[in-house]
Amino acid sequence: MLDKRIEEMKKMGLDARALENWQFEVSVPRERTAEVLSYLKSIGFKTFIHLACVDWIEEQEFELVYNLENYAEKLQALVKVRIPRNKPEMETMMSIWGLCQVYEREIHEFFGINFVGNPNLKPFFLDEWLDIPPLRKDFDTLAFSQELFEFKEDESHGIKAPKRIEYK
Amino acid sequence: MIFLKLLEGIVGIGALSIAVGLLFMGIGRKITARIHRRYGPPVLQNFIDIFKLFSKSSISHGFAFDLGLVAGVSALIAAVVFLPMGQINLFPHNSSLIMILYLMTMAYLGMAMGVSSSGNPNATIGIARALTMMMGYEVPFAAVIFSVYIFAKTGSLTNIVAAQGGGFLNWNMVRLPFGFLAAEIALQGMLGEKPFDMAIAPAEIASGPMVELGGKYLGFGMLQHAVGIYLETGIMVDLFLGGASNIWIFVVKQFELFFIALLINAILPRFKIEDGVKFMWKVPLLLGVIQALIVVL
């Protein structure tokens, strides 16, 4: 079953390969995302599990990963889309699965990607947030935490500043 | 002279009912804990709780709030004063059961007024459930009282107690068994023990009427529960278990009834309010009506 699906994807002109014997990934350009997702939904991948985002800061790109499941054949599909980092925008997939609205709201809050067509992109985890979106790799979470919560070194109690890890 | 005697009698009976009620609650917690296979608090724990509660600062929600809670405790103590308890009988010619039940209802309505003036929706839901449950258990209880009145041919508690003198086989429990069973189930609802404790329901509606009570007001709420236990088991002892010749045997008989209610409370879950009222209007009402028919015919 897995090889059959991968062959179908390759016939459509997409780059597909198997990761495990129950999971495969497909890389699609941004314009063909809706077409590929609705095709996968029609052949049995009806369940939308998760929408994740990866910050490739060296390549200056965000990668969105749509995670779909086919319970009849017990297969998982990962649909990967790359968008540029300096102007992050994406169409919403709410017309295929209405559940995408909540996941896109979370990714908008934590990565700053604007989803065109999503009616509800209000923040819902972080109150009164005025800095850059916190899960980006150039956000220095240790410095933020020490600045806001007023960290002080205290030799008598053995509290020292921790070693830094630099993200480039 | 007689006014002074009455005053010391009323204060004495108030203190007695509060002390016995708190002691019953403490023993109840110990017995429930032993059923759960743990140790349980000391028997005098409720006295410590009352002392602590009256030493806290309190926040009031207005005049109706204070008045309602004070009315709750004082109306119940007023009802206890008219109850014949062994050799203590302050008003032997005036102990009508209907009057005692009226004062009891006035206490709960006063507390309902006080608590719902705080504005918390949990309190309103709790009060609605408590008053609906009151409507549920008063109906079979009224059928049972009807049969007891016709059987004893009198409406005064003192005479009902006197008619049961002369041995165990003269008690109304033996002569009117269906009525006793129906009144036992109604007592479980009156005391607010499971399966009929949907008014308090700590995990569902954040303890219902007691949600805004804190400090001294919660102390009043606890006192009201204590005096309520004393009064309701006392009415049942007078109606069915033949009163008593002195106050200590009276308290022991009250504890027997409370013990049965405790055992049922420790093992059963809680009814929904609709199911509770429906149950009360089916099984106990049927038993009470059967008893009434047996007595009349």
Next chain:
Amino acid sequence: MMSEWESLTNFFRGRSFWMLHYCTGCGAMELPPTMTSRWDMERFGIIPMATPRQADILLVTGYLSLKSLKRLIYTYEQMHAPKWVLGFGSCTINGGVYWDSYNVIEKLDKYLPVDLYIAGCMPRPEAILDAFKRLRELVEKGEAKGYEKYVKNYDWYKANQDRLFKRIKPVLQKPEEVTRSA
């Protein structure tokens, strides 16, 4: 020192703590074993109550994100005096496993007056019972006065709370320029 009436009152207060059953973080899973048959907490007079108005002790059982800290402060201010706050677990002492998180506070004592800390991640039920015994000793000596400290130093506590909740400019001014010494 304390008058006779006050020491009698403290004796009774120490033997009937009523705890608010407000489970803040992952430490709350140590409370059901403490309440049920194996390490029975009711024999010391401690029972869980449903609302802040009825409770004496606020048990802060774990990490506090900024959202839940705001609601916790509202809850603390609704309780009736005298009241005590127990910091439970290492997240209230110095941030615990979330010491470098952007959303979890590091030291609870800056925002609410804490009377007693219980170390551990999570503390065992025996440690919880030991802490209640220690709190009873502090109450009987008259040394647990966190609620009066809050009222007297309200400006300091409010300034700390407003630093978190009423921000008007970003915390990190220019992210790529902030450096800290190791």
